[in-house]
Amino acid sequence: MKITILGISFVLTLLLCGCVNTSSQQIGRDIVRARYQELSQAGTPEKIVDEYSRDVLVKEAPVFFPYHASYKGLHVYSDMPFKESDAVPILTEVHLRLSDSPIYKPERERSAFICHTEWKEKYYLGGLGKIGGRAYLHAAPHVFFTKADIKEDALISPRGRPIAAPRTLTYYLAHEFTHVVLGEHLGMARFEALPDWVFEGYPDFVGLGPGYTAAKATDAYENRDPRVNGTMAEDYMRYGLMVATFLEKSDVNTLLTAPPAKSSFDGLFQK
Numbered sequence: 001m002k003i004t005i006l007g008i009s010f011v012l013t014l015l016l017c018g019c020v021n022t023s024s025q026q027i028g029r030d031i032v033r034a035r036y037q038e039l040s041q042a043g044t045p046e047k048i049v050d051e052y053s054r055d056v057l058v059k060e061a062p063v064f065f066p067y068h069a070s071y072k073g074l075h076v077y078s079d080m081p082f083k084e085s086d087a088v089p090i091l092t093e094v095h096l097r098l099s100d101s102p103i104y105k106p107e108r109e110r111s112a113f114i115c116h117t118e119w120k121e122k123y124y125l126g127g128l129g130k131i132g133g134r135a136y137l138h139a140a141p142h143v144f145f146t147k148a149d150i151k152e153d154a155l156i157s158p159r160g161r162p163i164a165a166p167r168t169l170t171y172y173l174a175h176e177f178t179h180v181v182l183g184e185h186l187g188m189a190r191f192e193a194l195p196d197w198v199f200e201g202y203p204d205f206v207g208l209g210p211g212y213t214a215a216k217a218t219d220a221y222e223n224r225d226p227r228v229n230g231t232m233a234e235d236y237m238r239y240g241l242m243v244a245t246f247l248e249k250s251d252v253n254t255l256l257t258a259p260p261a262k263s264s265f266d267g268l269f270q271k
Helices: 009-017 022-041 045-050 054-059 084-099 118-125 169-186 188-192 201-207 214-222 232-247 252-257 262-269
Strands: 067-071 074-078 110-114 133-136 142-145
Touching (some): 022 045, 022 054, 067 084, 074 084, 084 201, 110 169, 118 133, 118 142, 169 201, 169 252, 201 232, 201 252, 214 232, 232 252, 232 262
Parallel strands (some): 074 110, 110 142
Antiparallel strands (some): 067 074, 133 142
């Protein structure tokens, strides 16, 4: 999913170099938490968005999502209860998929937030009735998602149906975290300059796991549901196939620093 970049570059620089003062962060979080509790008791928790900047509400998002599980620096938060025993296997698999990327640095903390409350979905995802995630890089390495069933490893459609494999919750987490990893690795200028097929194709490739070969990507594209034709879903399948094909003969560094023209893959889509 296309990333929305918000905030100021100075904050990103501090975050990437680890220079943010932890005690200052905690003071800020305590203030936001206290005010959120006041608004919640008054029955108007959504009014918090009128009182703080988006940077603050992204950075301090754990205040609004009280349920939490983690594995090796990867965190998942939700505003609905879930079992840690259901979340940890998902995070374990996400870690394995990310670890297959040579640019992944597992020592860095990254967090995902699942929005079941309407105001949170609208605020963090940019509207209601969507499916997917959005990554923020400047304020904090945080990604936000529409409703999900952690036990079933699935995002939930606006009609209440789980999204089918292979694009499971595991996939979406790995995909959006890869956007964050790309931003950290490249810096904002180079990251934003990536062609779309790399910008979305590499996260799709990582998200689908190390077993997602060019042959599998080709089969998935050629046997796709006709209903996805002309949609963003088809674009993702095309971009993932292009990346998988490229990486069979080249490497990630070349993909990110000297990607070939999109037209060089036209032969893949002649059918």
